[in-house]
Amino acid sequence: MAISEAKLRAAIDGFVDPYLKQTLEQANAVRSVALDADRVVVKIELGFPTIGYTHKLQSALQRHLVAADLDVALTLELASRIVPHAVQRNLKPLAGVKNIVAVASGKGGVGKSTVAVNLALAWAAGGAQVGILDADIYGPSQPLMLGLTGQHPSSADGKHIQPLQAHGLSAMSIGFLVDPAQAVVWRGPMVTQALSQLLSDTDWGELDYLVVDMPPGTGDIQLTLAQRVPVAGAIIVTTPQDIALADARKGLAMFEKVSVPVLGIIENMSLHVCSHCGHVDHIFGAGGGARLAAEFGVTLLGELPLDAAIREQADGGCPTVVAEPDGARASGYIEAARHAAAALARRTRDRSALFPKIVVEDT
Ligand SMILES: Nc1ncnc2c1ncn2[C@@H]1O[C@H](COP(=O)(O)OP(=O)(O)O)[C@@H](O)[C@H]1O
Ligand SMILES: [Mg+2]
Numbered sequence: 001m002a003i004s005e006a007k008l009r010a011a012i013d014g015f016v017d018p019y020l021k022q023t024l025e026q027a028n029a030v031r032s033v034a035l036d037a038d039r040v041v042v043k044i045e046l047g048f049p050t051i052g053y054t055h056k057l058q059s060a061l062q063r064h065l066v067a068a069d070l071d072v073a074l075t076l077e078l079a080s081r082i083v084p085h086a087v088q089r090n091l092k093p094l095a096g097v098k099n100i101v102a103v104a105s106g107k108g109g110v111g112k113s114t115v116a117v118n119l120a121l122a123w124a125a126g127g128a129q130v131g132i133l134d135a136d137i138y139g140p141s142q143p144l145m146l147g148l149t150g151q152h153p154s155s156a157d158g159k160h161i162q163p164l165q166a167h168g169l170s171a172m173s174i175g176f177l178v179d180p181a182q183a184v185v186w187r188g189p190m191v192t193q194a195l196s197q198l199l200s201d202t203d204w205g206e207l208d209y210l211v212v213d214m215p216p217g218t219g220d221i222q223l224t225l226a227q228r229v230p231v232a233g234a235i236i237v238t239t240p241q242d243i244a245l246a247d248a249r250k251g252l253a254m255f256e257k258v259s260v261p262v263l264g265i266i267e268n269m270s271l272h273v274c275s276h277c278g279h280v281d282h283i284f285g286a287g288g289g290a291r292l293a294a295e296f297g298v299t300l301l302g303e304l305p306l307d308a309a310i311r312e313q314a315d316g317g318c319p320t321v322v323a324e325p326d327g328a329r330a331s332g333y334i335e336a337a338r339h340a341a342a343a344l345a346r347r348t349r350d351r352s353a354l355f356p357k358i359v360v361e362d363t
Contacts, residue, residue, distance in 0.1 A: 003035065003038070003070060003071070003072055005033070005035050007068075007070065008033060008035060008040060008065075008070055008072065009030075009033050011064065011065055011068040011070055012024060012030055012033060012042055012061065012065075013025035013030060015060075015061055015064050017029070017046070017057075017342070018060070019048065019338050019339055019341075019342035020046070020047075020048075020342045020345060020346050021342075021346070022346060024044065027046065027047070027345075027346075029044050029045055029046055030042065030043070030044055031043040031044065031045050035072070038071065038072050038073060039072065039073050039074075039075065040072050040073070040074050040075070041075045041077065042061070042074060042075070042076055042077070043077045043079075044057070044076060044077070044078050044079070045078075045079045045080065045081050046078070046079075046080050046081075046342075046345070047080065047081060047082060047083060047341075047342075047344075047345030047346075048080060048082065048126070048338060048341035048342045048344070048345050049080055049082070049122075049123050049124075049125075049126025049127050049128040049208075049337075049338070049341060050078050050079065050080040050126060050127065051080075051125065051126045051127040052125060052126055052334065053078065053126070053338065054076055054078040057076060057078060058074060058075070058076035058078075061074055061076060062074045080126070080127060080128075082098060082099070082128060082208040082209075082341075082345075083098065083345075084098040084099060084232070085098075085099055085232045085233075085344055085345075085347060086099075086100075086230030086231070086232050087230070087232075087259055087260070087261060088226075088230040088231070088259055088260075089230075091227075091228070091229055091230040092229075092230075093229065093230055094199065094200065094204060094210070094229055095204075096204055096205055096206045096207060097131070097204050097207045097210045098207065098208050098209070098232075099208065099209050099210070099232040099233075099344060100209075100210045100212060100229055100230065100231045100232055101119075101209055101210070101211050101212065101231070101232055101233050101234070101235065101263070101340070101344070102212045102214050102222075102225060102231055102233075102234040102235070102255075102260070103115055103116035103119065103211060103212065103213055103214060103234075103235050103237060104214040104222065104234055104235070104236055104237070104251050104255070105214075105216055105236060105237045105238060105244070105247065105248060105251060106216065106217060106218065106238075106244070106246070106247025106248050106249070106250045106251040107216055107217075107238075107239075107243065107244045107247040107248075108139075108215075108216035108217075109216075110216075110237050110238060110239045110244055110268055110269075111237055111239070111268035111269060111304075112213060112214060112216070112237045113134075113136070113141035113142065113145060113213050113314075114145070114268070114310065114311075114314045114319070115235070115237050115266055115268060115304070115333070115336075116132065116142075116211050116212075116213035117132060117142060117145045117146065117169075117211075117213070117314065117319045118314075118319050118320055118321045118330075118333040118337075119211060119235070119333060119336065119337045119340065120132045120169055120209070120211040121167055121168075121169065121319055121321035121322055121333075122321050122330075122333050122334045122336075122337035122338075123208070123209050123211075123337055123341060124167070124168045124169055125168075125321060125322075125325060125334070126334075126337070126338070126341075128208040128209055128341075129205075129206055129207050129208045129209075130168075130169055130170075130207060130208065130209045130210075130211065131163060131169060131170040131171065131172070131204050131207045131209070131210045131211070132146075132169050132170070132171050132172075132210070132211045132212075132213060133171075133172050133173075133198060133199065133202070133210060133211070133212045133213065134171070134172065134173030134174065134175065134213045135195055135198070135212050135213060135214050135215060135221055135225065136174075136213060136214065136215040136221075137174045137183055137186070137191045137194055137195060137215065137221065138180075138183060138184055138186075138191075138215060139180070139215065140173045140174050140175030140180060141213065142171055142173045142175065142213060143173050143175040143176060144315060144317065145314050145315070145317065145319055146164075146166035146167065146169070146171050146317060146319075147166060147316075147317025147318060148164050148166055148171065148173075148176070148317075149175075149317075151164055151176060152176055152177070153172065153176050153177070159201065160201055160202070160203045161201055161202050161203065162202075162203055163202050163203065163204065164176060166317075167318075167319075167322045170204060170205065170207070172198050172202045173198075174194055174198060188220045191220060191221060192220055192221070192224045195221055195224050195225065195228075196224065196228055199225075199228060199229060200228075200229075209341075212225060212231075216247075218250055218251060218254040222254060223258070226255075226258035226259075226260055227258070231260045232261075232344055233260065233261045233262065233263040233340075233343070233344050233347070234251075234255045234260050234261070234262050234263065235262075235263050235264060235265075235266060235301065235340055236248050236251050236252055236255075236262060236264075236265045236266070236298075237265075237266050237268050238265060238266070238267055238268070238288070238289055238292065239267070239268055239269045239270070239288075240267060240269070240270050240282070240286065240287075240288035240289065241288070242288070245288050245289075245291075245292055248265070248292060249292065249295075249296075252292075252296050252298070261347055262296070262298050263298075263299070263301070263340045263343040263344055263347075264293065264298050264299035264300060264301035264339065264340055264343055265289050265292055265293045265298060265299070265300055265301060266289070266300075266301050266302050266303075266304065266336055267288065267289025267290075267300065267302070267303045267304070268304045268306075269304070269305070269306035270282070270286070270288075270289065270303040270304060270305065270306075271303070271305045271306065272305065272306045272307075273305045273306070273307045275307075275308045275309070280305075283306070289303060299339060299343055301336040301339045301340050301343075302332055302333075302335055302336030302339065303332075304332045304333070304336070305329070305332070307329060309329060310329060320333060321333050321334065
């Protein structure tokens with residue numbers, strides 16, 4: 001029996017994308033459905049980086065069609081279209097930068113910088129243009145994590161700074177400009193000034209995402225960022241220890257106060273993987289990130305293991321996502337990055353739903 005095109009379209013429209021947690025129809029993602037005998041070519045466009053996702057989505061869609069009794073071989077053509085999103089309308093965006101995403105935590109040493117650089121690399125691997133700004137003025141980590149220690153950016157006109165490039169990312173850090181020992185004695189206003197300059201004097205070019213690796217806490221730097229530029233979303237990193245969770249709560253509350261949407265929580269070092277035998281242990285207790293996420297009604301984007309290889313790769317200038325892109329460790333970051341970008345894309349749609357749709361007919 002011939003397949004009904006209407007039934008096929010309805011089935012595809014009704015598929016729930018696991019990252020967006022919306023149907024493809026709600027996400028307005030289906031560009032075309034072309035049926036030819038028992039083959040169908042489906043073109044889909046999603047609002048987050050999609051390179052590396054095609055195979056998984058094609059298989060899931062194929063299973064969905066089989067479950068709907070549609071016996072048709074599906075070929076998926078997947079593309080992404082990343083649009084700007086910012087809720088703080090009163091602030092002027094950075095030219096060319098679509099989305100600023102802050103990676104924050106209440107406490108130091110929980111793995112913010114490691115998460116920030118791996119998320120940035122995962123988005124870049126997914127096909128996005130990505131920059132990373134190391135906003136930890138007192139303790140910059142990105143020069144080390146990107147293997148750029150000792151390098152200095154250049155400036156053609158004495159005003160704008162060219163970011164350095166590493167693993168496909170544009171990167172800027174106070175660590176490229178001054179000796180970290182020097183910045184330690186800076187007072188609040190100097191730190192604020194330095195961050196403002198790193199943000200606005202850097203020639204970022206066209207970026208889909210600018211990831212900001214925040215210092216710990218809820219102080220001047222966090223406020224400066226939220227008051228100077230529209231921040232599309234924040235990702236909170238926490239470890240399962242009670243103290244880190246209490247600090248993460250403060251971070252969540254702060255972003256809420258300055259109207260920065262929290263895209264979700266990443267629980268880092270949630271499991272320990274023994275480097276000798278591969279044995280897995282919950283050394284800091286289990287489920288803290290999930291409870292925190294539930295308490296604040298935000299998504300748990302991922303639970304990452306405490307793994308010596310992650311530290312060696314990050315501290316060696318070649319973070320996990322580029323060191324072993326197809327490995328299980330990298331896939332933890334890639335999954336979290338996809339969930340975070342989808343949370344942002346979903347919010348964009350939520351907001352656009354508030355406005356009337358304007359349709360221009362081609363005559
Ligand atoms: N999942 C992990 N497994 C093992 N080591 C990690 C992990 N995440 C971070 N680290 C290491 O812990 C240290 C602190 O991480 P970092 O990202 O600098 O934290 P923060 O930016 O929150 O201060 C670094 O040496 C880093 O390589
Ligand atoms: Mg850090």
